[in-house]
Amino acid sequence: METTLRTYTVGEVCKGFVYNELEGKGLYGLSGRLTIQPEYQRNYIYADGKKDVAVVQSALHRYPLGVFYFNKTGADRWEVLDGQQRITSLGRFVTGKLGIIDDNDIPQYFSSMSAELQERILETPLLVYECEGTEDEIRKWFETVNISGVPLNTQELLNAVYSGEFVTLAKQEFSNSQNANVQKWSHFILGAVNRQDYLACALQWVSRDKVKEYMSLHRRDTNIDEMKRYFNSVIDWIDSVFTEVEKEMRGLEWGRLYETYHNQPYDAAEVQQKVRQLYGDPYVKNRKGVFEYILGGCRDKRLLDIRIFDEATKRKVYQRQTAEASMHNVSNCPLCAIGHEANRQKMWKLSDMEADHVSAWSLGGETSIENCQMLCKTHNRAKGNR
């Protein structure tokens, strides 16, 4: 790969700057010869009135703006590999689409600034590495560079590496905050649309966690039908099993849950009742586990992280049981005491015993001292998850 170091001015790079308000994208600069946002680039995320303004302020204060990387795509043609966010911020400012607050707290637009300050912005030098190489070289290198103000996340990098028609279509569907479905999806998915979290989720689901392989395999596809269909199946399934939305549903491993349970029948009314009951149970510490617990037939209590007996309770019950057992000359483990084995009269140490719900938690038994008994480890584990 060939690299050349060049210096442009902000004025040169922003000449002919075009900004797409609808998609929030900076499109062209350098009089049309520079593509600012190639399809594999992420959306413009500096437009928050802070990061974008900070770029302009840096230029005004003559702070360095960092290094930029352009990829040479033809004679006299370039696209921005790194620096898209900064260039778009500068372009929006110079074309009057972004204002800043000056040192006297007064809003300032480029057109209202003194000629001297305008000049200072336009003459600000931008240090640019121009690179020339094969598509593969450029993509690999892009994966390595990733040094801009807000680092690319995993999915943004994958979009860059596997750029093409498929990624473009996938972003239109899953990285588009204008998509009316996002509201509904946000009940089950964590993260931000414009940081590709929804796309990452859709890909994880359809690829069964083999995202790279899937993106590579489908890179040249001209549709995203399979991914869309699968994604909607998962969402519809969650919706049909769990009729009320709880905030703990966001970000669960729905893809795995769908794969494991979608062929089983559920009575939505019953499921809803169970969810309410577990949400109202003070002994359930992990509400995120409620959904998988119900899907699995209410068997695996570990998912709920049930509140356990505290040390003081255990000690008290141990002392009571042990005193009573020694009067009757039997084991202080009530199950050993009624057994026919060598342990019938064994006095266990506290450290050899575990607390058990006399009346099982799953049948409504409380985690209170009245419902606590100490068992030897063997007996407690045999009682297990019943």
Ligand SMILES: [Zn+2]
């Ligand atoms: Zn025992």
